Amino acid sequence: MKQVAVLAGDGIGPEVMAEAIKVLAAAQRRFGFTLHFEYADVGGVAIDRHGEALPAATLQLCEQSDAILFGSVGGPKWEGLSPERQPERASLLPLRKHFDLFCNLRPARVFPPLAAACPLRPDIVGDGFDVLVVRELTSDIYFGTPKGREGSGPEERGFDTMSYTRREIERISRMAFDAARLRRKRVTSVDKANVLTTMVLWREVVSEVARDYPDVELRHIYVDNATMQLVRDPHQFDVMLCGNMFGDIISDEAAMLTGSMGMLASASLNSDKFGLYEPAGGSAPDIAGQGIANPIAEILSAAMMLRYSFGLEEAAAAIDQAVEKTLENGIRTGDIAAGGRQPVGTAAMGDAIVGELTAGS
Numbered sequence: 598m599k600q601v602a603v604l605a606g607d608g609i610g611p612e613v614m615a616e617a618i619k620v621l622a623a624a625q626r627r628f629g630f631t632l633h634f635e636y637a638d639v640g641g642v643a644i645d646r647h648g649e650a651l652p653a654a655t656l657q658l659c660e661q662s663d664a665i666l667f668g669s670v671g672g673p674k675w676e677g678l679s680p681e682r683q684p685e686r687a688s689l690l691p692l693r694k695h696f697d698l699f700c701n702l703r704p705a706r707v708f709p710p711l712a713a714a715c716p717l718r719p720d721i722v723g724d725g726f727d728v729l730v731v732r733e734l735t736s737d738i739y740f741g742t743p744k745g746r747e748g749s750g751p752e753e754r755g756f757d758t759m760s761y762t763r764r765e766i767e768r769i770s771r772m773a774f775d776a777a778r779l780r781r782k783r784v785t786s787v788d789k790a791n792v793l794t795t796m797v798l799w800r801e802v803v804s805e806v807a808r809d810y811p812d813v814e815l816r817h818i819y820v821d822n823a824t825m826q827l828v829r830d831p832h833q834f835d836v837m838l839c840g841n842m843f844g845d846i847i848s849d850e851a852a853m854l855t856g857s858m859g860m861l862a863s864a865s866l867n868s869d870k871f872g873l874y875e876p877a878g879g880s881a882p883d884i885a886g887q888g889i890a891n892p893i894a895e896i897l898s899a900a901m902m903l904r905y906s907f908g909l910e911e912a913a914a915a916i917d918q919a920v921e922k923t924l925e926n927g928i929r930t931g932d933i934a935a936g937g938r939q940p941v942g943t944a945a946m947g948d949a950i951v952g953e954l955t956a957g958s
């Protein structure tokens with residue numbers, strides 16, 4: 598039996614996690630597999646209860662599990678702590694590093710029934726688009742050293758280091774090219790090689806890797822242009838290969854193009870296909886505790902877990918379809934609501950998806 602470490606975290610994390618667990622329970626009944634869920638504290642809630650954002654017991658549970666299903670961490674309550682103790686930096690980033698989860702897949706697909714929720718003009722959206730952001734997740738300026746603050750007064754300085762090794766660029770590039778082979782065979786590598794030396798190396802290594810994939814078209818684009826092109830014509834992109842920081846930014850933009858931050862799922866994988874699965878968005882303090890968050894990103898993340906960690910493609914695809922069918926039926930949380938119909942809450946959206954999943958059996 599496979600074990601899943603369930604780390605719901607802060608803000609809307611526990612609210613959307615409850616719906617993902619409901620959907621996984623329904624998938625188990627329909628497809629006859631069994632997962633064992635073990636819960637642990639992470640993030641701000643772990644600081645409150647145990648004095649640290651990633652307690653040893655939580656890390657140990659993750660090590661003993663076959664996958665991690667993650668909610669979100671952080672929020673105003675912990676913003677006053679010193680940076681190295683804050684939930685995001687003291688739990689999520691160390692988890693990514695500890696398990697070497699270098700490959701972050703963020704699929705941004707406009708579900709046809711949600712085309713109207715996309716903030717772009719209908720003539721730009723057309724019949725929808727489908728972009729896969731492949732983001733490097735364990736290096737770059739988020740992890741590079743030295744990092745810190747020094748001095749005082751007007752000359753006080755804060756500094757971070759952007760750095761990539763050839764090996765790090767090569768392995769994420771291969772993931773992007775492999776993914777493109779299963780899609781429309783186009784990789785756009787996002788960099789800033791006109792200014793940053795790190796990104797000159799990035800461009801060089803990506804081009805070298807591309808020689809092993811003659812069937813995949815490679816294009817290089819500067820990150821500022823990429824953010825603009827994504828809203829001008831998202832159809833031009835298939836796989837967007839990004840470093841950690843540019844991928845963080847581009848994937849929020851891509852998420853919103855699909856209708857809401859609450860729609861974008863993600864998988865963070867290492868080379869053994871061990872994975873952490875989480876929504877691309879954060880703890881949404883502005884709506885937390887109200888029962889109105891969109892649980893779809895967490896539910897689609899759970900589907901990615903079935904697909905990538907457990908090889909349960911049929912169950913994963915059934916969850917994707919149940920989400921699509923629910924949206925076709927006009928059921929919407931407030932973030933994706935279109936005029937007229939009353940939006941539903943988090944739990945009602947989860948129930949509707951469970952209903953579709955069960956009806957499909």
Ligand SMILES: NC(=O)C1=CN([C@@H]2O[C@H](COP(=O)(O)OP(=O)(O)OC[C@H]3O[C@@H](n4cnc5c(N)ncnc54)[C@H](O)[C@@H]3O)[C@@H](O)[C@H]2O)C=CC1
Pocket residue numbers: 609613668669670671672673685689857858859860875876877878879880881882883884889890891892894932
């Ligand atoms: N992976 C993680 O745990 C992440 C944590 N964070 C943390 O979360 C906190 C809030 O960060 P923000 O910059 O405000 O980003 P955020 O992604 O939490 O929220 C941005 C906007 O998107 C909306 N939103 C996000 N998820 C939603 C959902 N499921 N349904 C409906 N609306 C949704 C929020 O209401 C808000 O208006 C911060 O402490 C931040 O550091 C931010 C990003 C990722």
Ligand SMILES: CC(C)CC(=O)C(=O)O
Pocket residue numbers: 685686689690845877878
């Ligand atoms: C702690 C942050 C790097 C989280 C985030 O914004 C993300 O993973 O998208």
Ligand SMILES: [Mg+2]
Pocket residue numbers: 845846849877
């Ligand atoms: Mg982000």
